[in-house]
Amino acid sequence: MKAYAAILSAQFRTLLQYRGAALAGLFTQVFFGLVIVMVYEGFYRSTTTTPPLSLAQVVTYTWLGQAMLGLIPWNVDPEIRNLIRSGGVAYELLRPLDLYRLWFTRCLARRSAPTLLRALPMLALAYAFLGMQLPPSWTCLLLWLAANMGALFLSAAFTALLSTSLLWTISGEGINYLVICMIILGSGLQIPLPFYPDWLLPVLNLLPFRGLFDVPSRLYLGHIPPSQALPVLAHQFLWTLALIGFGRWVLARGLRRLEVQGG
Amino acid sequence: MNDLRLLARYLDISVRSQLEYRASFLMLSAGYLLITVIEFLSVWVLFDRFGNLQGWSLPEIAFFYGIINIAFALGESAARGFDLFSPVIKSGDFDRLLLRPRSTALQVAGQELTLRRVGRLLQGACVLGWSASALGLQWSPGQWLLLGWTLLGGTCLFYGLMVLQGTVCFWTTESLEFMNAFTNGGVFAAQYPFSIYRDWFRRFFTFGVPLACVSYYPALALQGRPDPLGTPALLHWLAPLVGLLFLALCLQVWHWGVRHYRSSGS
Numbered sequence: 100m101k102a103y104a105a106i107l108s109a110q111f112r113t114l115l116q117y118r119g120a121a122l123a124g125l126f127t128q129v130f131f132g133l134v135i136v137m138v139y140e141g142f143y144r145s146t147t148t149t150p151p152l153s154l155a156q157v158v159t160y161t162w163l164g165q166a167m168l169g170l171i172p173w174n175v176d177p178e179i180r181n182l183i184r185s186g187g188v189a190y191e192l193l194r195p196l197d198l199y200r201l202w203f204t205r206c207l208a209r210r211s212a213p214t215l216l217r218a219l220p221m222l223a224l225a226y227a228f229l230g231m232q233l234p235p236s237w238t239c240l241l242l243w244l245a246a247n248m249g250a251l252f253l254s255a256a257f258t259a260l261l262s263t264s265l266l267w268t269i270s271g272e273g274i275n276y277l278v279i280c281m282i283i284l285g286s287g288l289q290i291p292l293p294f295y296p297d298w299l300l301p302v303l304n305l306l307p308f309r310g311l312f313d314v315p316s317r318l319y320l321g322h323i324p325p326s327q328a329l330p331v332l333a334h335q336f337l338w339t340l341a342l343i344g345f346g347r348w349v350l351a352r353g354l355r356r357l358e359v360q361g362g
Numbered sequence: 363m364n365d366l367r368l369l370a371r372y373l374d375i376s377v378r379s380q381l382e383y384r385a386s387f388l389m390l391s392a393g394y395l396l397i398t399v400i401e402f403l404s405v406w407v408l409f410d411r412f413g414n415l416q417g418w419s420l421p422e423i424a425f426f427y428g429i430i431n432i433a434f435a436l437g438e439s440a441a442r443g444f445d446l447f448s449p450v451i452k453s454g455d456f457d458r459l460l461l462r463p464r465s466t467a468l469q470v471a472g473q474e475l476t477l478r479r480v481g482r483l484l485q486g487a488c489v490l491g492w493s494a495s496a497l498g499l500q501w502s503p504g505q506w507l508l509l510g511w512t513l514l515g516g517t518c519l520f521y522g523l524m525v526l527q528g529t530v531c532f533w534t535t536e537s538l539e540f541m542n543a544f545t546n547g548g549v550f551a552a553q554y555p556f557s558i559y560r561d562w563f564r565r566f567f568t569f570g571v572p573l574a575c576v577s578y579y580p581a582l583a584l585q586g587r588p589d590p591l592g593t594p595a596l597l598h599w600l601a602p603l604v605g606l607l608f609l610a611l612c613l614q615v616w617h618w619g620v621r622h623y624r625s626s627g628s
Binding site (some may be wrong): 123126127130131133134137138140141142143144145146147148150151275276277279280283284289290294295296 | 392393394396397400401403404407408410411412413414415416417540542543547550551554558559560563
């Protein structure tokens with residue numbers, strides 16, 4: 100376990116070096132968030148129906164989204180990609196560690212360090228100036244934190260699975276695009292899930308993607324009441340287990356037919 | 363004229379080299395197309411839920427969406443060299459460009475004409491076509507001309523933004539993510555009519571980064587719709603000119619940046 104902790108902390112410190120990039124990112128996120136908020140304000144001003152979330156809730160949801168962007172598994176781990184392309188997997192196999200657990204730890208660090216760095220200033224700004232609201236109760240806050248931990252593991256499981264799939268595809272861009280599309284649709288990042296047409300909701304609720312962002316955010320808002328938190332957290336947890344299991348299986352299959360190019 | 367012929371030759375080489383990897387090109391374009399389709403789907407979802415956006419219907423919004431996405435796809439593919447400029451500075455390769463007897467802007471512009479953005483272009487064109495037929499617009503030759511004029515202005519504007527993004531590298535070496543706010547963020551904002559935004563925001567995108575001049579105003583003229591904000595129709599026809607002026611200004615800034623260039627020495 101000590102070895103994995105060391106990898107986690109080393110990755111963490113590397114990723115925390117890029118403060119300039121984080122500042123530029125913050126600017127972009129504030130900008131995007133403002134546009135999204137203004138579009139929603141426009142819709143709410145003219146609507147005749149009752150939307151599933153109040154405007155204040157949507158605004159808070161939007162800023163949560165801008166804050167938690169780093170948690171989303173947008174891409175494969177670039178280091179693992181290089182290892183696979185260069186044949187460095189061979190060295191990885193020599194280490195006295197479980198390969199899947201090693202890669203999973205890497206992905207965990209890749210998702211958590213930038214998120215911490217970006218989320219805190221974004222949330223502080225949004226509370227102070229941009230109309231973001233505090234959660235309605237302490238329970239909601241705690242549930243949000245718990246669900247974010249769950250989302251982190253789910254995201255790492257996704258990243259690890261995508262990265263191992265590189266053992267077949269090498270470039271991985273095709274699968275990556277597909278997954279990005281599903282995430283944009285199903286995680287709530289683009290649009291909160293309750294806004295989707297009612298016939299589509301059961302499908303989206305079944306898929307794993309909502310555990311990445313929609314579930315934590317609606318727990319924060321109290322839109323999913325604390326009494327119903329258990330089933331959604333269990334949904335998130337079970338999908339994480341399933342993806343880890345699948346990732347392990349894919350890796351084992353991949354290693355069986357692995358040919359390391361010399362060089 | 364000689365310069366233009368050289369640029370065309372540069373770009374021709376770039377296109378042919380990309381077509382060497384045909385399968386990769388097709389897959390990347392298809393993937394990119396899919397993402398833009400999903401983007402538009404989310405606009406549809408909001409209209410499905412809310413009905414209208416301050417009196418604007420989905421086909422009317424689709425019109426803005428189509429125009430800005432076509433212009434962005436064209437500008438972004440053509441100005442790819444400026445987008446990829448930061449490694450040229452970092453590695454010191456810019457010194458070599460300075461030695462050649464041609465303008466630096468021309469050489470950087472000739473680096474690459476990216477084809478993979480063709481997905482966004484196609485999707486923008488489809489959305490625009492759907493919108494025009496859903497709105498029952500009659501296209502006179504004058505309007506075709508205005509459409510071309512608008513897209514030219516828009517392409518120049520995005521090209522100018524990319525040039526600025528490259529110019530910043532003379533000072534920062536790294537290319538900075540904040541320009542994304544004006545390119546990708548600008549496209550996102552211009553997909554909706556600028557009349558729905560707050561005053562300061564609309565002013566910024568009219569007089570600062572004049573996106574509204576190459577999308578919102580001429581699109582009103584194309585739709586034959588008066589501006590809810592009350593600007594005169596003549597202005598809507600002239601507005602795309604601002605995009606061309608913006609590009610000219612950005613190229614001036616580029617030349618100024620080149621004069622301040624100090625080689626990284628590597």
